[in-house]
Amino acid sequence: MRFLRLTVRQAHYNLLGYLRSARTVIFGVLMPVGFLVLFNSVFGGKFKTIPVDGHDISTIAFYTGGLTTYGVMLGTFTGILVAIVGAREAGWLKRFRGTPMPSGVFLAGEIIYLFVTSLGLIIVMLAVSHFGYDLSIRADALLAIFCYTVLGVFAFSAMGLALCRVITTSEMAGSVGPFTVVILSFVSGVFLAPNLLPQWLLTFSSYLPLEPIVTGIQHAIALPTGSGFVLRPFIVLGIWGVVCFVIAQLTFTWEPQRR
């Protein structure tokens, strides 16, 4: 009960910081929305549909699903990396360590806060596509989209945590994070239609943590029937998430790192 109360306080504290920082709001919300508008105006007229994993889906559904997932990964993976490396560098983690706060509270507070901001981003992105580009989303698919978000926040946060030991400065975190997400996005059907990529690259990216969830969300948004659930993202991202959490558990440190 105390753990829960402290975690909610911590998440609330983080959320306040997020809402007050122009940088996080611009990168977290305006950039994905900007990309959505941009890509849709460039390619929306050229291609009616884009083939994704055996289904032809509308261009707006393709970009809505892809760029939303991109935004979630950018926000959580980069967000947790920058937050933890920065807090460690500033001695903030060390200071927490000296209080009776249970050590899991800090982490749980970060993850819950990232989940809230991710949900916020998804709502904004779906609203822009729905009201701006007539994308209709079935109510049946909303549960699946919600579960994909939970899965994504879990796996991407775990990946960020696993890298905290080797990323020693917040400067490094601020460049490695977005760079990784952009590269991964190019091979995972976010910016480019998958049929433009060579088969070996498609096969390779299907084992990486972004492509399965991008495809899952794109299908949940676009397909006219079904629950929207596919097992593959839960297996691939589940394994990534668990492995990265174990690595993080073994390597995590609260003390500022010497450069």
Next chain:
Amino acid sequence: MSNVIEVQGLTKRFGSLVAVDDVSFSVRRGEIFGLLGKNGAGKTTTVEILEGYQSPDAGTVKVLGVEPKDGGRLWKDRIGLVLQDSDFDPGHTVAETVNLFAGFFSRPKSVSETLALVGLTDKANVRIGRLSGGQRRRVDVALGIIGSPELLFLDEPTTGFDPSARREFWTMLEGLRSTGTSILLTTHYMEEAQHLCDRIAILATGRIVAEGTASTLIALSGSTSLRFAHDVALDIDAMSSATNLSFRVVGDTLSADLSNSQGDLLRLLHYCEAKGIVLDGLEVVRPTLDDVFLDVTGEPS
């Protein structure tokens, strides 16, 4: 139990460097104890071992009866830490940050009481990014005392303060002591230690080279001296042999150490009276902790 900290034979090495070398001291409940030393003397290493951040290589350490490395949540609930350097999230207000920390402790002070103690009441709703360095340091202290600690660690808390902020800070610490909080303070300001600390230990290259109250340390070291303006017409040798004092010329002043202040002074004044010499700006100077520090460490602080 009257001692809040017991340190016996504490030693800590980093490679071939012995950072803390066989250090022993104790801090009594309710006192302000000062650890003095230059940068690199081993102050912070010692304090970090007491706080549980580092493990000793040898010796025993008890803080509130517990070995800091085994200090769990109940132990941390009873101590307050102000680390040497740590930064804040600039986007949050002072009150928000202090309130976050209040939640960690079982019997926290109220946020408004804490802010009043550190003199930040009128900054409660100001974002930390807009505070001056000295004000941020007070936020640090607020986070250290919010949990009503029995024992407070302050690692060089007033570095970067202007003189008036430092005075206010001292008053605040005296207020905390009067409520029964024991304080371990490190500093390299001698004046601060002399003003605040009930007892002092001076560290040099990892060893305690002097320990006691400020006045004991001062009494042990150097003697009281007198000085007055140097007049070229003075016959210093004649004055020396008549008064049995050895004078030194330092710039435009003459000074001499006194072994028996009253007698020495009387002889000098008699001599001058008889010779019609006027001593311009005569003063008797007691040594300060600065002199003690110079004495025991062989270097200026």
